Amino acid sequence: MARKLAAGNWKMNGMTADLVEVDALAEVVEAAQCEVLLCPPATLIAPMAARAGLMSLYVGGQTCHSAGSGAHTGDISAAMLADAGATHVILGHSERRADHGESSTDVALQVTAAIDAGLVAIVCVGETEAERDAGVTLQVVASQVAGSIPSGAAPEQIVVAYEPVWAIGTGRTPTLEQIAEVHDHIRSELATRRGGAADAIPLLYGGSVKPGNAAEIFAVSNVDGALVGGASLKAADFSGIIEALSAA
Numbered sequence: 001m002a003r004k005l006a007a008g009n010w011k012m013n014g015m016t017a018d019l020v021e022v023d024a025l026a027e028v029v030e031a032a033q034c035e036v037l038l039c040p041p042a043t044l045i046a047p048m049a050a051r052a053g054l055m056s057l058y059v060g061g062q063t064c065h066s067a068g069s070g071a072h073t074g075d076i077s078a079a080m081l082a083d084a085g086a087t088h089v090i091l092g093h094s095e096r097r098a099d100h101g102e103s104s105t106d107v108a109l110q111v112t113a114a115i116d117a118g119l120v121a122i123v124c125v126g127e128t129e130a131e132r133d134a135g136v137t138l139q140v141v142a143s144q145v146a147g148s149i150p151s152g153a154a155p156e157q158i159v160v161a162y163e164p165v166w167a168i169g170t171g172r173t174p175t176l177e178q179i180a181e182v183h184d185h186i187r188s189e190l191a192t193r194r195g196g197a198a199d200a201i202p203l204l205y206g207g208s209v210k211p212g213n214a215a216e217i218f219a220v221s222n223v224d225g226a227l228v229g230g231a232s233l234k235a236a237d238f239s240g241i242i243e244a245l246s247a248a
């Protein structure tokens with residue numbers, strides 16, 4: 001059984017003033033029966049980590065470069081994230097794959113860099129709407145899993161997030177049967193390559209998770225938590241998701 005994780009991805013949202021949302025999570029985080037993580041923009045990692053240290057809240061980055069340092073203007077290394085107080089990093093998000101042309105090969109190099117820096121890598125996979133309509137969802141997701149996760153990566157350093165691209169920020173979600181089908185497939189793909197150790201890798205669902213649909217999603221086979229975008233920005237919304245996962 002994998003550990004449960006409620007993860008929030010603030011994407012390119014959040015100013016210093018929004019850190020009050022972190023303080024407002026304190027009671028719910030203390031009572032949570034799951035791990036809780038927030039991934040703010042890089043500018044807020046250090047101040048968020050300073051506040052999170054007062055409760056059991058993990059803080060993560062949203063990407064990292066595969067190199068440790070050097071002439072890469074605008075990029076950030078895994079060691080820099082760790083130095084700022086991050087324990088996790090989201091890698092291969094579909095917005096990075098689309099906006100920055102990141103391939104699964106690029107993501108695998110980032111995952112290795114993240115693990116070398118002591119971070120847990122949250123590896124994102126998911127099909128586009130055209131791929132789902134073409135009936136190739138399972139092949140696309142399996143290929144992203146195989147290509148993005150280096151075979152040597154220790155299971156405790158890896159989390160996989162299944163985020164259908166068409167469900168992100170749209171208010172649309174797959175059916176519970178469709179989520180189960182993909183999560184079961186990811187679990188079996190991981191098991192083929194890693195045997196029983198794959199059971200320890202948390203599988204998160206992401207894409208329009210809200211307090212109102214979280215409980216039914218967390219009841220689905222092989223769903224160990226969520227990667228939440230919009231509903232992680234406000235403590236009132238994210239709290240409901242943390243509580244639903246705690247109760248699952």
Ligand SMILES: O=C(CO)COP(=O)(O)O
Binds near residue numbers: 009231
């Ligand atoms: O992309 C996501 C999290 O990484 C999901 O975003 P939304 O929850 O806003 O759909």
